[in-house]
Amino acid sequence: xxxxxxxxxxxxxxxxxxxxxxxxxxxxxxxxxxxxxxxxxxxxxxxxxxxxxxxxxxxxxxxxxxxxxxxxxxxxxxxxxxxxxxxxxxxxxxxxxxxxxxxxxxxxxxxxxxxxxxxxxxxxxxxxxxxxxxxxxxxxxxxxxxxxxxxxxxxxxxxxxxxxxxxxxxxxxxxxxxxxxxxxxxxxxxxxxxxxxxxxxxxxxxxxxxxxxxxxxxxxxxxxxxxxxxxxxxxxxxxxxxxxxxxxxxxxxxxxxxxxxxxxxxxxxxxxxxxxxxxxxxxxxxxxxxxxxxxxxxxxxxxxxxxxxxxxxxxxxxxxxxxxxxxxxxxxxxxxxxxxxxxxxxxxxxxxxxxxxxxxxxxxxxxxxxxxxxxxxxx
Numbered sequence: 001x002x003x004x005x006x007x008x009x010x011x012x013x014x015x016x017x018x019x020x021x022x023x024x025x026x027x028x029x030x031x032x033x034x035x036x037x038x039x040x041x042x043x044x045x046x047x048x049x050x051x052x053x054x055x056x057x058x059x060x061x062x063x064x065x066x067x068x069x070x071x072x073x074x075x076x077x078x079x080x081x082x083x084x085x086x087x088x089x090x091x092x093x094x095x096x097x098x099x100x101x102x103x104x105x106x107x108x109x110x111x112x113x114x115x116x117x118x119x120x121x122x123x124x125x126x127x128x129x130x131x132x133x134x135x136x137x138x139x140x141x142x143x144x145x146x147x148x149x150x151x152x153x154x155x156x157x158x159x160x161x162x163x164x165x166x167x168x169x170x171x172x173x174x175x176x177x178x179x180x181x182x183x184x185x186x187x188x189x190x191x192x193x194x195x196x197x198x199x200x201x202x203x204x205x206x207x208x209x210x211x212x213x214x215x216x217x218x219x220x221x222x223x224x225x226x227x228x229x230x231x232x233x234x235x236x237x238x239x240x241x242x243x244x245x246x247x248x249x250x251x252x253x254x255x256x257x258x259x260x261x262x263x264x265x266x267x268x269x270x271x272x273x274x275x276x277x278x279x280x281x282x283x284x285x286x287x288x289x290x291x292x293x294x295x296x297x298x299x300x301x302x303x304x305x306x307x308x309x310x311x312x313x314x315x316x317x318x319x320x321x322x323x324x325x326x327x328x329x330x331x332x333x334x335x336x337x338x339x340x341x342x343x344x345x346x347x348x349x350x351x352x353x354x355x356x357x358x359x360x361x362x363x364x365x366x367x368x369x370x371x372x373x374x375x376x377x378x379x
Contacts (some may be wrong), residue, residue: 006093006094006212006213006214007089007090007093007094007210007211007212007213007225007226008210008211008212008213008216008223008224008225008226008378009208009209009210009223009224009226009335009375010039010040010042010100010209010210010211010215010216010219010221010223011036011037011039011040011042011207011208011209011221012035012036012039012206012207012208012209012221012332012335012336013031013032013033013034013035013036013037013038013039013205013206013207013208014032014035014204014205014206014332015028015031015032015035015106015204015205015206016170016204017170017171017172017202017203017204017322017323017325018172018202018203018204018323019110019172019200019201019202019203020110020203021108021110021203021204022110022111023108023203024108024111025054025106025107025108025111025205026061026064026106027106028106028107028108028203028204028205029054029061029065029104029105029106029205029207030064030065031205032104032105032106032205032206032207033065033067033102033104033207035207036102036207036208036209037209039209039221040209040219040220040221041219041220041221042100042209042219044065044066044067044068045068046099046100047067047069047100047101047102047209048069048070048098048099048100048101049069049070049071049089049092049093049097049098049099049100049101049102050062050065050067050069050071050072050073050101050102050104051072051073051074051075051085051088051089051101051102051103051104052072052073052074052075052104053075053076053081053082053085053103053104053105053326053328054074054076054081054104054105054106054107054326055074055075055076055081056074057074058072058073058074058104059072061104065104067102069098069102070097070098071092071097071098073088075088076360077357077359077360077369077371078326078327078358078359078360078361078368078369079274079276079326079327079357079358079359079360079368080231080274080327080357080358080359080360080368080369080370080371081105081326081327081357081359081360082103082105082208082326082327082328082330082331082357082371083229083231083327083331083355083356083357083371083372083373084231084357084360084369084371085103086103086208086210086226086229086331086373087229087231087371088101089101089103089210090210090226090229093210093211093212099211099212099215100209100210100211100215101209101210101211102207102208102209103207103208103209103210104205104206104207105205105206105207105325105326105328106204106205106206107203107204107205107325107326108203108204109201109202109203110201110203111203129365131190132276132277133189133190133193133198133277134190134365135365135366136190136193136276136277136279136280136366137190137191137192137193137279138244138365138366139244139247139279139280139283139366140154140192140193140277140279141191141192142244142245143279143282143283143294143296144192146294147293147294147295147297148294149282149294149296149297150297151183151184151192151194152180152184152297152301153282153296153297153298153300153301154183154192154193154194154197154278154279154282154297155180155183155184155194155196155197155278156180156297156300156301157197157275157278157281157282157300157305157320158178158183158196158197158278158320158321159178159179159180159183160300160303160305160306160313161173161275161281161313161314161317161318161320161321161322162176162177162178162317162320162321163177163306164306164307164314164315164316164317164318164321164322164345165316165317165318165321165322166317166321167343167344167345168316168317168322168343168344168345169343170322170323171316171317171321171322171323172200172202172317172321172322172323173317173321173322178196182196183196183197193277193278193279196320197277197278197279197320198276198277198320199275199276199277199319199320199324200324201324202323202324202325204323204325205325206325206328206329206331206332208328208331208332208335210226213225213378216378217378222338222339222340222377222378223378224334224335224338224339224375224376224377224378225375225376225377225378225379226373226374226375227257227260227261227262227263227352227374227375227376228256228257228258228259228260228261228262228372228373228374229256229257229260229371229372229373229374230252230253230254230255230256230257230258230259230260230371230372231252231253231256231369231370231371231372232248232249232250232251232252232253232254232369232370232372233249233360233362233367233368233369233370234246234247234248234249234362234366234367234368234369234370235249235362235363235364235367236249237249237367238362238364238367243366243367244366246287247279247280247283247284247287247358248284248287248358248368248369248370249370250284250287250288250356250370250372251287253370253371253372254287254288254372256372257372257373257374258372258374260374261374261376263352263374265288265289265290265354267352268311268352268353268354268374269312269347269349269350269351269352269353270311270312270313270315270334270337270347270350270352270353270354271284271285271288271290271305271311271312271313271314271353271354271356272313272314272315272318272329272330272331272333272334272337272353272354272355272356273285273313273314273318273330273354273355273356274319274327274330274356274357274358274359275314275318275319275320275330276319276358278320280358281296281300281305281313281314281318282296282297282299282300283296284356285299285300285305285311285313288354288356290304290310290311291304307345307347312347312350314330314333315333315337315342315345315346315347316329316332316333316336316342316345318330318333326359327357327358327359327371330355330356330357331355331357331373334353334355334373334375335375337350337353338350338351338353338375338376338377339377351376351377352374352375352376352377353374353375353376354372354373354374355372355373355374355375356370356371356372356373357369357370357371357372357373358370358371
């Protein structure tokens with residue numbers, strides 16, 4: 001069976017992203033698919049596997065999209081969906097079930113009456129705990145109590161990512177930089193998280209095409225090699241009371257992905273981390289090993305995640321300041337960076353990218369799935 005390094009991403013299609021675009025979800029997926037096909041120089045007939053990455057039955061899209069694959073599956077794990085779909089795509093290519101798989105996402109929450117609204121996660125809703133901000137605030141409160149992390153440390157994440165987004169056309173933060181004072185003046189959402197510590201829902205579509213590395217070399221696009229993939233799930237840590245100390249169960253995901261890639265964290269040039277809230281970035285930087293536990297706040301405040309820093313992170317603004325495509329935001333940015341298509345925030349010499357995903361709750365708060373992908377410039 002083929003390994004992770006034997007497959008590559010050859011097509012990337014990203015639609016307009018924003019709030020209240022007024023575009024139906026199916027049309028977003030159609031536009032994303034067509035852009036990905038054009039990017040790779042492939043035809044619809046070349047796509048023989050389809051994964052709907054939006055939690056809805058994928059076969060409902062096929063006629064509208066004009067596809068005729070050998071399979072059409074739906075996959076949903078919240079913000080871990082993109083990496084989970086990469087794992088599935090690699091598997092079906094390795095076993096000969098398909099030769100080119102489309103991972104397609106399109107979501108338009110603003111078309112729903114009243115927007116998406118809050119989520120509840122298992123029994124805590126009985127006690128008034130709703131929404132991801134409330135659950136992630138528990139991570140932040142614990143981090144503050146243990147390590148002295150401050151609101152200004154959280155704000156440093158928001159400011160650094162907005163600095164990237166403010167010079168990247170197509171992001172929500174384009175042309176709208178802000179400073180730490182702006183962060184501190186933003187209202188509290190779920191203490192200690194302020195408005196500028198939080199993402200917002202956006203409309204948009206993203207499609208990624210995956211095929212064998214051998215075939216990728218014959219296509220016109222710049223291929224991005226999948227070096228390693230891994231998963232973990234924080235529900236494992238619920239019973240031993242470590243669930244809040246571990247933003248996700250990163251350890252097994254990291255070990256698998258970097259083991260397959262055959263490299264260590266020191267080889268990573270850029271980190272594209274799933275960032276629903278600023279505390280998520282701090283804790284992932286620590287748990288992946290870019291800094292020691294408790295040092296995430298000062299690490300970011302020092303400029304380590306900015307352009308020219310030790311580990312440029314969320315170089316398009318991330319979900320906090322660019323757009324929120326449920327795990328496809330960091331994946332798309334990693335592809336652009338490895339292709340040298342990062343525009344004003346292109347990181348010179350970026351050859352290896354770490355991408356993370358986070359979502360798929362296990363029935364109680366903070367029991368999220370985690371996905372790790374190590375990507376590299378195809379050689």
